[in-house]
Amino acid sequence: MDQERPRSTPLRIVATGEYVPVRRVGSDAFDRRWQKPDGWTERHVGIRHRQHAGDDESSSMMAAMAAQAALERAGLRADEIDAIISVGGVMEQAIPCTAVLVQRRLGLSSTGTPAFDVNATCLGFPVALDLVAPALTSGRYRRVLIVAGEVASAGLDWDDTDTAGLFGDGGAAVILEAGAGDEASCLLATHMETHSEGAEYCQVRACGTRMRLADDVDAYARASRFEMAGRATYRLAAQRLPGFMHTLFARAGVEARDLACLIPHQASVKALDHLQRALGLPPQVLVRILETHGNQMAASIPLALHHAIERGALRRGDLFAMVGSGAGLSFAGAVLRY
Missing domain, CATH: 3.40.47.10 (Thiolase/Chalcone synthase)
Structure with a gap:
């Protein structure tokens, strides 16, 4: 990107x-x-x-x-x-x-x-x-x-x-x-950033080649669990998010107020609230399924997209964006016309 x-x-x-x-x-x-x-x-x-x-x-x-x-x-x-x-x-x-x-x-x-x-x-x-x-x-x-x-x-x-x-x-x-050249559906822009100072904030240390089962079974078992430094993750994400969103929207030639829907990764209620405040979005624009699904990792964004379509919140011809943060710490987003 x-x-x-x-x-x-x-x-x-x-x-x-x-x-x-x-x-x-x-x-x-x-x-x-x-x-x-x-x-x-x-x-x-x-x-x-x-x-x-x-x-x-x-x-x-x-x-x-x-x-x-x-x-x-x-x-x-x-x-x-x-x-x-x-x-x-x-x-x-x-x-x-x-x-x-x-x-x-x-x-x-x-x-x-x-x-x-x-x-x-x-x-x-x-x-x-x-x-x-x-x-x-x-x-x-x-x-x-x-x-x-x-x-x-x-x-x-x-x-x-x-x-x-x-x-x-x-x-x-x-x-x-x-898409056909004569229809509105299109991808306007994408953008991704990675800030590896947050590499240890969300991690599973085992299950790859870094740790080996034969070396220490108990340590391997402990390292197979998900670890998250929630406050550090939130702070870094809050610092980097405004600049990331500005770049994404600038590349697409749109502003937040142009969107019918913003479909975020369902990271946490705190993250969703921050995103809504930072962009000044009306509640109905930000698609939330966290309350009934939890954070479903990579399934969160496509599932929130599915629910927006099924509910009629996103209709053909509407402008929308998808955005999220992930381990790394990384951000990625896309602006499309549905």
Whole structure:
């Protein structure tokens, strides 16, 4: 995502889909676990309930189910997709990538359909969108499926009152295709920044090559849990966000007041409130699903997009933006006409 303002790119969001895990977990369950007063967790994290995946609800399963829902909405078959991109904070397994497992679940094992992952934590969807847009407009692909299946609950420390109640699981899918030159749907601009002074603020230290199971099993197990320095993350994000948003909107040639919707990553209620205040947005413009979904990592942005479309808050021809922060600390965003 370079710094020069690009031309708008004809690009159309064909359909979206969602998968909701069966198990709903109310915030009162955390109150009981932590021996807190009734309503403490909901007040603390701003979430009434979220879903947690069961043993049979893997990342690829939830992503594939969301993809099937999107395909049904679009009136398409799975074999009419030219590429599958999976985005996620944590892959289902180290090798192969999650997109391969989604391809198989969609019945495409023998088709050769390209399937690969984009690893940008919570920002996977806008990053994948930016990467795939030139391939669509050049004719390399006609139609691309971007999916997210997140099982955040697999890596939480259940005794951490700052993080355990914040996250939820779920699946999302978005089908994209190149827009026709005579229609309004387009991608106006994208922008991304990474500020690696925050690299340790949100992390899972194990499950890669940095720590090895054979060296210290107990240390490896501890490092397999999600760690977040919430206050430091918020401070750095609050410092960098205004400049980031200014650059994104300037590249698109729009202002916040021009947007029908702003679709953010559902990081936390504090982050959402700050974004709304910083941009001076009316409440109805900022799309919020945090209260009933929690922070679903890379699924948050495409799921919030899905809900905005399903609720009628986003209609064809509307101008909207997607924006978020992720581990790194990184920001990414896109401005589109739906």
